[in-house]
Amino acid sequence: MGRFVARRLLQMIPVFLGTTTLIFFMVRVLPGDPVAAMWGDKAPDPAQVAAFKHRMGLDKSMIQQYVDYMANLFTGNFGQTMAGRKVIDVIGEALPVTVRLALLAFAIELVLGVAIGLIAGLKRGKSVDKGTLLFTLLLISIPVPVLGFIFQNIFATNLGWVTPTVQDSMNLGQLLLPAVVLGSLSLAYVARLTRTSIVENVKSDYMRTAVAKGLPKRKVIGTHLLRNSMIPVITFLGTDLGALMGGAIVTEGIFNVKGVGNALYHAINLKEGATVSGFVVVLVLVFLAASLIVDLLYAVLDPRIRYA
Amino acid sequence: MPDLIEKKNAAIPAQRGADSAEPKPEKARSLGLDAWHDLRKRPIFIVSALLIVLLVLIAAAPGLFTSVDPRAGDLRNHYLTKPDWSDVFGAGWFGYDGQGRSIFARVIYGARASVVVGICVTVGVTVLGGLSGMLAGYFGGWVDAVVSRITDIFFGVPLLLGALVILNAFSVRTVWSVVFALVALGWTQMTRVMRGSVITVKQADYVTAAKALGAGTGRIMFKHILPNAIAPVIVVATIALGGYIATEATLSFLGIGLQDPTISWGIDINSAQKVIRTAPFALFFPAGMLSITVLAFIMLGDAVRDALDPKLR
Numbered sequence: 167m168g169r170f171v172a173r174r175l176l177q178m179i180p181v182f183l184g185t186t187t188l189i190f191f192m193v194r195v196l197p198g199d200p201v202a203a204m205w206g207d208k209a210p211d212p213a214q215v216a217a218f219k220h221r222m223g224l225d226k227s228m229i230q231q232y233v234d235y236m237a238n239l240f241t242g243n244f245g246q247t248m249a250g251r252k253v254i255d256v257i258g259e260a261l262p263v264t265v266r267l268a269l270l271a272f273a274i275e276l277v278l279g280v281a282i283g284l285i286a287g288l289k290r291g292k293s294v295d296k297g298t299l300l301f302t303l304l305l306i307s308i309p310v311p312v313l314g315f316i317f318q319n320i321f322a323t324n325l326g327w328v329t330p331t332v333q334d335s336m337n338l339g340q341l342l343l344p345a346v347v348l349g350s351l352s353l354a355y356v357a358r359l360t361r362t363s364i365v366e367n368v369k370s371d372y373m374r375t376a377v378a379k380g381l382p383k384r385k386v387i388g389t390h391l392l393r394n395s396m397i398p399v400i401t402f403l404g405t406d407l408g409a410l411m412g413g414a415i416v417t418e419g420i421f422n423v424k425g426v427g428n429a430l431y432h433a434i435n436l437k438e439g440a441t442v443s444g445f446v447v448v449l450v451l452v453f454l455a456a457s458l459i460v461d462l463l464y465a466v467l468d469p470r471i472r473y474a
Numbered sequence: 475m476p477d478l479i480e481k482k483n484a485a486i487p488a489q490r491g492a493d494s495a496e497p498k499p500e501k502a503r504s505l506g507l508d509a510w511h512d513l514r515k516r517p518i519f520i521v522s523a524l525l526i527v528l529l530v531l532i533a534a535a536p537g538l539f540t541s542v543d544p545r546a547g548d549l550r551n552h553y554l555t556k557p558d559w560s561d562v563f564g565a566g567w568f569g570y571d572g573q574g575r576s577i578f579a580r581v582i583y584g585a586r587a588s589v590v591v592g593i594c595v596t597v598g599v600t601v602l603g604g605l606s607g608m609l610a611g612y613f614g615g616w617v618d619a620v621v622s623r624i625t626d627i628f629f630g631v632p633l634l635l636g637a638l639v640i641l642n643a644f645s646v647r648t649v650w651s652v653v654f655a656l657v658a659l660g661w662t663q664m665t666r667v668m669r670g671s672v673i674t675v676k677q678a679d680y681v682t683a684a685k686a687l688g689a690g691t692g693r694i695m696f697k698h699i700l701p702n703a704i705a706p707v708i709v710v711a712t713i714a715l716g717g718y719i720a721t722e723a724t725l726s727f728l729g730i731g732l733q734d735p736t737i738s739w740g741i742d743i744n745s746a747q748k749v750i751r752t753a754p755f756a757l758f759f760p761a762g763m764l765s766i767t768v769l770a771f772i773m774l775g776d777a778v779r780d781a782l783d784p785k786l787r
Contacts (some may be wrong), residue, residue: 184627190638302778307769311727311743315750323751343538385697405629412632416724432726434638442639450630 167463174330174461178454186239189446190232193439201248222248233302245440247433252416254446256429261448266417267341268410271349276403279353282423283360283399284392290365298361302354314420316348331422344421348414351404359402363395370394395469404460516780520772529767531610533589536582541702542569544579557755568759570750571742577756580737581763587726590649592719598657599630600711603664604704610665611672611703612695621669625662633659633721641730644749652722652731660718667710671703678702705782713775714770723764739764 201215201224219225223234238245244253286298308316321343322330332340367373368391376386414426426445433441465471513519532539548570557569557577568577583699610621633656641647675681676699684698725731726740735740739760746757 180623181626181630181652184623185630188627188631189636189639192636192643195643303769303772307716307720307772308765309723309725309727309761309768311740311747312757312765315747315757315761319750319754408630409632412635415634415638419728430635431638434642437642446631446635449632449635454628 169456174458179456182450182454183236185450186236186443186447187232190235190439191228191436193437193442194228206242206264207342213322223249229362235249235443238468244444244447247438247441248436253440256441257426257448258442260424260426260429263423264411264414264418264427266338267345267348267414267423267425268340268407268421270338270345271352271410272350272403272407274345275349275353275406279356280360280392280399283357284387285366286357287361287368288363288387290368295361298357302357305354308436310347310351310416313350314344314417317343317347318420325381339421344417344423347420348410348417352410353403355402356399359399360395363398364391367395393467397464400460400463400467404456405453408449409458411452412449428431476584477682509778512779512781515763516777518773519777521783522770525770526774529585529589529770532582532585533784536586539581539582541764542576542579544575544583545735546575547575556753557571557603569753569757571754571756572745577742577759579740579744581739581759583737583740584742584760585767586762587649587732587736587743588719588764590721591652591722592771594653594714595656595660595718596711596715599661599664599714600707602661603666604658604668604707606661607665607670607707608672608695608700608703610700611669612676612691614673618669621665623627628659628662630657634724637725638728639728641725647731647733649732649736652725656718656721660714663714664707664711666706668703671706672699675703708777709779709782712778713772716771716775719771720764720768 194412201222202208207228216225223231226234235245244257246252247256257407275361281366282298282302286295289295295469305313311339318330323328328340328343332344372390373386381390411426412430413427415424416426418425419431426449430442430445430458432438433445484541535546551787557567568581571577610618623628636659637652640658641651644651681694681698684694689698722731723738723740723743726738727744729744731740732738742760743757743764746753746760750757
């Protein structure tokens with residue numbers, strides 16, 4: 167177990183380096199000069215621009231900047247924004263909001279998605295099952311911005327249950343509606359994956375054995391069926407947590423949540439290389455951690471999988 | 475983690491081998507033909523195929539459906555003349571947008587961007603991902619190690635975020651820049667599927683037989699392995715097509731996808747969001763068309779998967 171974790175951690179290093187390198191160069195080769203843009207419509211003073219670039223280390227070669235950036239990264243220094251704020255402070259402000267939003271969405275899709283998929287899978291071919299397939303198909307085909315506006319209109323504008331936009335980004339109750347919108351697409355996928363998996367497993371030998379030896383239905387479904395059907399779902403959920411955090415751009419925009427998506431969107435538009443890279447580093451770490459946890463969960467769910 | 479996906483896909487060719495071994499009274503059918511016979515009987519396939527034919531027709535020849543110029547704004551219709559239901563197929567059928575342009579004409583002309591992006595991205599990722607997956611799966615060893623690490627790296631970059639960064643590099647963005655960004659970020663998904671599929675097919679007896687008969691690498695890869703390994707890729711690609719259309723609309727909605735002279739449902743949804751209270755119809759029609767389009771392609775993908783995966787029959 168310990169050796170497996172160590173090996174996986176080692177394997178993560180090239181992925182981590184690769185992803186951060188990819189984003190670092192992608193952001194920096196963008197045309198447009200973020201420093202000159204600070205002067206707005208006025209012509210920038212070349213001397214001032216040069217001095218500023220020197221102070222920010224932007225006058226060095228791309229490779230040198232990259233080496234400096236990576237070296238700083240390992241000491242926890244994420245650099246600073248063009249306006250002189252520490253990137254780590256910007257991240258520290260936005261990250262807790264998005265972690266809450268993403269975890270809330272994650273909980274919704276996990277609980278509702280598995281429940282819906284389980285019911286549909288057990289009642290295969292019945293109207294509940296057909297209804298679920300139709301409902302998930304609709305959720306998948308309505309794009310997130312549209313779904314966001316529909317929910318905003320129904321629950322905030324017409325019913326008045328919540329405010330149309332989030333006032334306090336740290337308030338879990340206010341984050342509920344954005345979380346439903348954010349998690350809806352994945353909810354549909356989780357429900358469908360669970361359903362397929364349940365349908366496949368429900369006819370298996372161990373299920374017949376479990377029923378034949380007279381186990382109560384709750385136990386047959388909970389311990390035997392569900393546990394064996396969860397592996398594809400867990401695989402999906404593992405990659406989804408990172409995607410939820412990075413993909414919240416639209417939802418955060420519609421509901422005015424001051425999270426990672428919001429901050430990233432502005433940083434990309436302003437070509438704030440250090441800020442974009444900083445957020446991506448954090449997102450990649452979340453993604454890698456989630457995939458490690460998924461691998462470990464396989465062994466919990468299926469005792470045949472052993473990590474020596 | 476990829477192993478599990480591979481195992482699922484592995485069932486497809488294995489099952490197929492068993493099927494063809496059974497004596498059949500009629501002429502033996504290939505998997506593709508078999509799937510086609512199965513598909514034709516499914517209502518979900520017929521509905522989605524008809525919708526897609528209609529959409530492709532709209533995209534190819536929007537002039538057949540409306541004679542109104544989608545870019546002609548008549549400010550007498552500003553602000554947002556309500557839909558005129560009696561004006562079927564006319565300029566005012568779906569009302570007018572904030573600049574007095576016919577929403578019906580814009581909805582019709584908007585189909586082209588979505589369909590072109592969807593199809594081109596799907597073809598691009600299938601070719602790129604299929605080739606790289608084939609190489610990784612067939613040769614194994616260091617080729618596999620390199621390709622797999624590259625796919626790992628791309629998997630860590632969220633699609634929307636990566637697309638934002640790439641598209642920011644284009645000062646003028648057309649359909650092709652969006653296609654480029656989505657292909658660049660999406661091909662690794664197909665690589666994984668193809669790689670897993672090739673690895674299982676590679677071990678089949680007919681591949682060994684072909685090798686024993688002295689077939690060259692190219693012949694084995696493209697004549698023997700490719701036709702038997704492509705099914706899962708086709709399934710994933712068809713389902714992903716709808717997703718690419720939704721992503722294009724999302725990017726255009728964020729103002730980082732297509733740009734104005736191009737007509738896109740995403741752009742129209744974006745401009746309609748400001749007037750959602752006073753003129754919900756301006757949002758409803760482009761959003762509805764977008765959802766129907768995505769729905770049609772996802773339904774098609776579902777039907778194709780059921781037809782190609784005999785386990786679910």
